[in-house]
Amino acid sequence: MEHLAIIMDGNGRWAENRGLKRSEGHKEGMNALLRVIHRVIERKIPYLSVYAFSRENWKRPRSEVDFLFALFSKTIDDKLKELMDLGVRVVFSGSRERITRNLLEKMDRLSSETQLNSTLTLQVMLDYSSEEEIERAVKNAIENGRIPPTYQDILSFRDNPFIPLPDMIVRSSGEKRLSGFMLLEAGYTELGFYDILFPDWNAEMIDKIISDFSRRRRRFGGLS
Numbered sequence: 764m765e766h767l768a769i770i771m772d773g774n775g776r777w778a779e780n781r782g783l784k785r786s787e788g789h790k791e792g793m794n795a796l797l798r799v800i801h802r803v804i805e806r807k808i809p810y811l812s813v814y815a816f817s818r819e820n821w822k823r824p825r826s827e828v829d830f831l832f833a834l835f836s837k838t839i840d841d842k843l844k845e846l847m848d849l850g851v852r853v854v855f856s857g858s859r860e861r862i863t864r865n866l867l868e869k870m871d872r873l874s875s876e877t878q879l880n881s882t883l884t885l886q887v888m889l890d891y892s893s894e895e896e897i898e899r900a901v902k903n904a905i906e907n908g909r910i911p912p913t914y915q916d917i918l919s920f921r922d923n924p925f926i927p928l929p930d931m932i933v934r935s936s937g938e939k940r941l942s943g944f945m946l947l948e949a950g951y952t953e954l955g956f957y958d959i960l961f962p963d964w965n966a967e968m969i970d971k972i973i974s975d976f977s978r979r980r981r982r983f984g985g986l987s
């Protein structure tokens with residue numbers, strides 16, 4: 764598998780099940796993501812995308828949104844060294860319009876400081892919506908003279924066009940939908956839905972996903 768994408772769901776339920784505040788679930792989700800990154804590297808998957816915040820997540824209470832953005836910012840400060848040591852290159856996908864200048868500067872610094880790392884490319888989808896990614900890509904394609912743009916043109920003007928299309932999109936916590944995640948890229952992507960809440964994900968989950976993927980027969984519409 765070259766590119767795994769994860770919809771990290773269930774942080775809130777994980778916390779509520781334990782009588783904790785939802786923010787505790789997000790903190791544990793962050794720890795789970797680090798376990799996932801380590802295993803993805805050990806299993807030699809070169810691209811990992813994660814859905815950190817959707818455009819629709821702005822509808823949550825202000826206190827939860829503020830907590831999440833503070834967590835993203837603190838994570839960049841605290842984990843830069845670990846990511847460098849692991850050889851992780853971090854890139855972002857999503858709208859930049861609604862994110863504070865302070866965080867944007869940190870995100871840009873993280874991307875530029877890690878840009879020569881080549882063990883794993885981690886694509887963080889932050890304030891992401893497929894609808895907006897498609898609109899940005901179509902606009903860019905047209906501005907670059909692709910009129911009308913073909914599907915391949917649109918793909919080549921998406922946020923991070925050097926990243927291959929996802930081989931598999933997985934979602935934690937049992938919900939069976941994509942919630943606007945990577946719709947431009949997911950036409951022939953394998954899907955996997957797992958009941959375990961994201962804060963409980965560990966190395967074995969990644970092993971299970973890789974093993975499930977290896978049993979899929981990918982024919983891309985043809986005959987095997």
Ligand code: FPP
Pocket residue numbers: 771772773774775776777789792793796813814815816817820831834835838887961
């Ligand atoms: C969905 O769980 C999770 C989120 C909206 C936030 C995901 C963020 C993290 C796991 C932290 C990762 C951090 C970085 C820097 C990438 P939910 O709150 O929708 O859970 P629920 O469905 O149980 O309420």
